[in-house]
Amino acid sequence: MNKSMRVWMYALGLAASSWAAPLLAEGAAVNTAPVDTTLTRGAMLGNTCMACHGPGGESAGEGIPSINDLGAERLESLMLEYKRDERMSTLMGRIAKGYSDADIALIADYFAN
Numbered sequence: 001m002n003k004s005m006r007v008w009m010y011a012l013g014l015a016a017s018s019w020a021a022p023l024l025a026e027g028a029a030v031n032t033a034p035v036d037t038t039l040t041r042g043a044m045l046g047n048t049c050m051a052c053h054g055p056g057g058e059s060a061g062e063g064i065p066s067i068n069d070l071g072a073e074r075l076e077s078l079m080l081e082y083k084r085d086e087r088m089s090t091l092m093g094r095i096a097k098g099y100s101d102a103d104i105a106l107i108a109d110y111f112a113n
């Protein structure tokens with residue numbers, strides 16, 4: 001980082017802290033909700049898939065396939081194929097590589113049940 005960037009970062013920091021201080025002083029805008037510890041690991045990992053595949057894995061349109069009706073075995077084998085570059089994809093190969101085989105099994109189980 002060069003000097004002018006550091007000056008900007010410092011100025012932004014000052015601006016942000018003077019903006020945020022009154023909010024915190026009033027006790028507002030602080031999220032104190034407890035983390036939901038009742039979620040299984042499969043549910044926790046699976047929830048992120050729904051951003052694209054839709055609530056419960058049922059997608060809203062043709063662009064992205066539903067994954068709620070594949071069954072655990074099929075879903076798991078598709079994910080493993082993506083992970084090993086045995087199946088063509090625009091996105092899923094990148095995503096699948098982020099999960100261990102054990103996590104993929106948990107995710108598949110989650111969507112099947």
Ligand code: HEC
Pocket residue numbers: 045046048049050051052053063064065066067070075078079088089090091092093095107
């Ligand atoms: C950023 C959007 C996005 C996310 C997040 C995402 N997917 Fe996908 N998924 C896609 C797209 C797009 C395809 C179509 C294949 C491709 O081009 O990658 C796809 C295809 C699939 C398929 C193949 C379905 C079929 O019938 O051919 C499976 C299985 C799948 N995704 C599972 C998952 C799982 C499990 C997760 C969460 C770990 C996940 N996806 C997260 C976008 C996403």
